[in-house]
Amino acid sequence: MSSNTAPTTTAPRPANTERRIAYATTLAPITAGILAPLLNHDTAIALDLAYLPAAAFTTASAMDWIPHTTYQQLPAGDILHRHRFPAFLSTLATGVALGMGTFTGSQGADALLAGILDPLTTKGIVSLGWWATVALVPTKLRRILTSRKPRTARPTTTSAAIPAKPTTPPTPQTPEQQILHAWGQHISHPDTGSHRGQTLRLRTINAYRWQGTITAPIGTTVTVTKDAVSSVYRKPAEWIDIKTGAHAGEATITVNLQPPAELDTSTLAGAWRKWAARNGGVMAGTHLEEVQPDPNTGGEVARVIADDTLDALPTPNMRDLVGALRTNHLLLSYEPSTNPRTAVIRLMKENPLRAGTPFPGPKTLLPSEGGYFRIGRAVSGRPLRAQLLDPKLGARHLFVSGVTGSGKGGVLQLIALAAHLAGAVIIYADPKGSSNPAIEKMAAYTGLGEDGAMGALLLTEALVNHRINLTGQIKQKNFNPDVMPHVVFILDEASTLLGEKATHRKRATAAVGHIAKKGRSLGVSEVLANQLLQLAEIGGDSAIRDNIIGSGGVIMLRSDSSQRHLIDLPPGMQTINPADIPATWTGDDNGTLVYTDDIHIQDPESTFGLGYFMTTDGVCAMGRTYTLEDATEHIDENNVTEPFDWPDWDNRHNLVAALLAEDNEDLDSTTSTLFTGAEATPKKPASAKDKILNTLQDLADPLGIDTNYTHKDDIGRIAGVEGQTLANTLSQLVKTNEIHRGPDAGTYGLGPAPTTE
Structure with missing residues (x-):
């Protein structure tokens, strides 16, 4: 036009x-x-x-x-x-x-x-x-x-008191004509216009807005202002947008005929612009793009984009963002992306996770080609996925946090069932004692109670050490499931062994850290679960945080305290706080102030399984796990996998007893030193020779009939002697016939070598 x-x-x-x-x-x-x-x-x-x-x-x-x-x-x-x-x-x-x-x-x-x-x-x-x-x-x-020749006007005898009626141009009929007529009369008119010669070309017009292009005369720039347009078309200046066009002599104009969405606070765009992105707001310097209805939630979803004045999006405090958008934590989802300048915001009318996510069947837990299995559904409708084994990178670790009743046990049951269906070896440690019977049925070894859980942890550490030796002998760099099966170690209530007041804290921290660091290439995954995701609750060891949380995955269910300030979370989770998840869905801050007996109080619905999921697929999202009360019907107890690569597995119970005894001796020694105080005479530290002889004595046949042979790496680990000291001491003891070399390379037995007689 x-x-x-x-x-x-x-x-x-x-x-x-x-x-x-x-x-x-x-x-x-x-x-x-x-x-x-x-x-x-x-x-x-x-x-x-x-x-x-x-x-x-x-x-x-x-x-x-x-x-x-x-x-x-x-x-x-x-x-x-x-x-x-x-x-x-x-x-x-x-x-x-x-x-x-x-x-x-x-x-x-x-x-x-x-x-x-x-x-x-x-x-x-x-x-x-x-x-x-x-x-x-x-x-x-x-x-x-075809028009007729104009007639010559005849003189008329009109009264001087009655003036002749002036001629007026025809009135514009269509909306387009009315817009252009008003523009030509008041803005671009060459004699009386407020911005002479700056013409308008309409591009689109509908019931909501009209858009066009303003062109200034050659050699001049567009100077039309929002106020001038507002005065002509009687629309608020906030409804009008004028932007520079292809050159200084051109500009684009949009005049909204109704309040635009970005000014309507009942919409996501309006609420964001007025409250969240205002100067001094929680997300100042940002704007929304691709705002669209969200059919999953009945609300809206959009991309949050950093303005040109920002290098990256600010990290919002979710409590502040929830308040700015006048909603609650269960109806707002903020998902940072790998691009620091973008994120996804979802403002919901109804949370689709409230109805629950029924378990669709064991096929859901079977791993994909990349090793991912589904454990629930995100608020966007996207499947929630976890990974315990990457075909290229090896084993991956997971951390699950959540208070009692948050659904932590249900998550562990799903993870264990996925490992069981995939043919992995499960070693389960439960310091509370038989809190999840279904996992016990899937596990190749279960340690219940504090000492039992410590035994399961030490057994897993011994398995890792065996695989270190085995892979060194066969020159295997990366994990190969054909040589050794995938192992999943699950430790529930990890603070019982790793917390500040835990009896076995020092030894347990060392074992957990050793498994986390070495387990990837050896096919040993570590799944830790605890009520709090706090560094002090997992041994205070940054190596555990880096290897399990930093490079693995995190599932944070409802918590009873603010956790995001207690540990360095991986990128993408800095904005969340699981303490903001309420225990039930029915919380009403605008409820009745004074109650009487006739007021009905609705029974609360638990948010069991609701939390924030950040796994190795790089997406942090609000989601809810599948509801699976008992996994027993999906367990094949006749096909519980065991580590066939470890000969000592058949002797695992005796090995655990020996490892626990060794750990208790260390505790007794520490306790004795603590109670004897300064008056106690310090014991002379045992020599490397004594440590090795004592180790072989502990591992010898109690009846003295058979000779037990132990590899030098196991001797060094148990005795606490390493490197060249271990090699020199073993050689010296062989020369003095106090020990002798075994039939297999690197093995040793107590006493002189047996004679052929």
Whole structure:
């Protein structure tokens, strides 16, 4: 739609000027076709050269490329503007006639003019097209050509007291005409406009808004303001948006006819702009893009984008963000992405997770090609996935936190069932004692109670040490499930062994850290669960945090204290606080202040299994685990996998007893030192020789019938002797016949070598 209004002229002009121009435009092609063959050579060349600028002008005029001010400087410019398309057609047909007449002579002119009589030939088709173009010109000008000659006004005897009625221009009828008329009268008018010559071209118009392009005269810039437009169209300035266009002389304008979404606080865009992104707001310097309805929640979802003034999005305090958007924690989801400048915000009408996520069956837990298995559903509808074994990187670790009743046991049951269905070895440690019987049925070894859990942990550590030796012997760099099965060690209530007041804290911390660091390439995954995700509760060891939480996955269910300040969470989880998850869905902050017996109180619905999930697929999202009360029906107790690569597995119970005894001896020694105080005489530290002999004595056959052989690495680990000291001491003891080498490389037995007799 054109923005240019007909230019006005001040000089008087005869009334029939426009009709004369219309006749000339119509007859020009025919006249050129008749006269062109009669022109001499020089005249024809001059006429062809004169035709070129005329053709260029009419073409530019038809394309609306000529500025408004140019028409004002031309004689009858308003007529030229109104007739620009018929003039273009006439010029085109005239050029064809001139070309045929001047270059091919009378024969070509006759073929063009009379070829229509033979329409089945090529010249007939050309002639037919030419005549159609010629005929279209008077069709476009028929209103001018058929109008009657203006009558001469007769003198009338009107009373001097009654003035003649002034003539007024016709009132615009369509919305487009009304918008352009108002713009031309009050903004772009060459005499009275507030921004003279700055024309408007409409691009779109509907019931909600109209948009267009403002063009300033050549050599000037667009200066139209929101206030000027607001005054003309009677819309608030906040509803109007003017942005710079392709160059300084152009701008785009949007005028909203209704309150725009970004100003309506009942919408996500409006609430974000007014409250969250305001100056000093929790997300100042940000804006939303791709705002759209969210069918899963009945609300809206959008991308949060950092403005050009920010290098990255700020890390919002979720409590502040929830307050800014006037909602609650269960109806707001904020998901940072790997791009620090973007995130996803979801403002819900209803949380789709409230209805629960029933367990769809064991097939869901089978790993994908990348080792991922589903454990629930995110608020967006996306599946929640976890990973215990990466085909390329080896074993992965997980940390699960949540208070009693939050669903932590249900998560562990799903993880264990996924490992069981995938054929992994499960070693389960439960310091509370038989709190999850289904996992016990899947486990190859279960340690219940504090000492039993410590035994399961030490057994897993011994398995890791065995695999270190085995992979060294077979030169295996990466985990190979064909050589050794995947092992999943699950430690529930980890603070019982790793907390500040735990009896076995030092030894348990060392074992957990050793498994976390070495387990990846050995196919040993570690799953720790605890009520709090606090560094002090997991041994205070940053290596555990880095290897399990930093490079593994985290599932944070409801907590009873603020945890995000207690430990360095992986990227993507800094914004969340599981303490903000309420225990039930039915909390109502606007409930009745004074209760009577007739007021019905709704029973609360638990948020069991609801939390924040950050696993190795890089997505942190609010979600809820599948509801699986008891996994027993999905367990095949006849196919519980055991570590076939470890010969000592058959002797695991004796090995655990020995490891616990060793740990208790260390505790007794520490306790003795603590209670004897400064008056106690310090014991002389045992030599490497004594430590090795004592270790072999503990591992020897109690009846003295058979000779038990132990690998030097196990001897060094148990005795606490390493490196060159271990090698030198073993060689010295062999020379003195206090020990002897076994039949297998690197093994040793107590006493002198047995004789052939």
